[in-house]
Amino acid sequence: MLTQQFTFKEDLWLHAKDVSGSHVVIKYQAGKTFPEPVIQKAAQLAAYYSKRKTDSLCPVLYTPKKFVRKRKGAAPGEVVVEREKVILVQPGNPFEKIPGF
Numbered sequence: 001m002l003t004q005q006f007t008f009k010e011d012l013w014l015h016a017k018d019v020s021g022s023h024v025v026i027k028y029q030a031g032k033t034f035p036e037p038v039i040q041k042a043a044q045l046a047a048y049y050s051k052r053k054t055d056s057l058c059p060v061l062y063t064p065k066k067f068v069r070k071r072k073g074a075a076p077g078e079v080v081v082e083r084e085k086v087i088l089v090q091p092g093n094p095f096e097k098i099p100g101f
Helices: 036-048
Strands: 012-016 023-026 058-064 085-089
Touching: 012 036, 023 036, 036 058, 036 085
Parallel strands: none
Antiparallel strands: 012 023, 012 058, 058 085
């Protein structure tokens, strides 16, 4: 629902590769590129909230939302992704507070 109804075609869509899990969306800002640290942190979140949460490294694919589509008759949550790039990240919640800080 988030992907199909609340995102725009230039927003960046991320998801852990080949496993079920949550996707992450980075909103596009006109005239700006997506900073690499932002993509890295979003990829960590996508990996953390996937079935690869306990892996040491997780491949996360990302692409503009315009290349993510739902195939007719596909199961809920199943999409077709085109023109994706892959980033390897260590699963983790980069927004979690560090004890003692």
